[in-house]
Amino acid sequence: MTVYDPASTLPDWRSALPWPAADAHKHARGRLGVVSGKATQTGAARLAARAGLRIGAGVVRILCPPDAATVIAGAIEAVMVTPFASDEALAAAARAKDAVVVGPAAGVNDATVANIRALAETGAALVVDADGLTVFQDWPDELFDLLDRDDVLTPHEGEFKRLFPGLLDKGREAAAVGAARRAGAVVVLKGPETLIAAPDGRLSRNDNGTPWLATAGTGDVLAGMIGGLIAQRMDSFDAARAAVWMHAEAARRFGPGLIAEDLPEGLPAVLATLYAQRS
Incomplete structure (x- = not known):
């Protein structure tokens, strides 16, 4: 197991950050899809989409059930919207994406299972969160069989226990590493000290967590x-x-009164600091 030191003082991933070249255009900067829930549950997808746009993705599109399209269209600007009426239509819409976020407020139902199965065939890297994790709690191996090393699972401890029963009994670090190996994907075990584990045994501890993140929607932003x-x-x-580090840093800088909507707006200042430090 390779353990990376906490990132609070000198993040060793800085050199890998994808700053745009002088000749960059929006498609060269990456295409992100975010799957929304039904019309009454679109906020989580909108938070995730805005965060993806703020962190630099060139094109961000919310993929949603038809009944949600008009709700979302009236609440977004640079983010685009594409309705889908079936899992096959979702896969077709996602095929040109480099990454897709699925799960926030998606619904714990058969449609979410079908959507994740379809997305796994597109070649896009998946970030599976929230309902996308809970819906597989009774058959987690089915989810793991759909994943590859470029995919990411983002459970809090409750979701982690449902997907990986008993692993936390070994301690959080061993549990995160074991979960990533079992899932064959990156696992982000959220908490006051968030752990990030890769299926090849790499583990990173993030030590700049802040209690201001304990509010609804911050996980969707992450x-x-x-x-x-x-x-x-x-x-x-x-x-x-x-x-994970930038998410906590933006929250720390904002401080008391933080709500999830504040986090994407705090990212430019964090990014500017990192940009000034680039070598």
């Missing part, structure tokens, strides 16, 4: 940030490490 970095062709393990 999923969008990870997806946005992966869409820019950043290695999934490094993308997860970088996103």
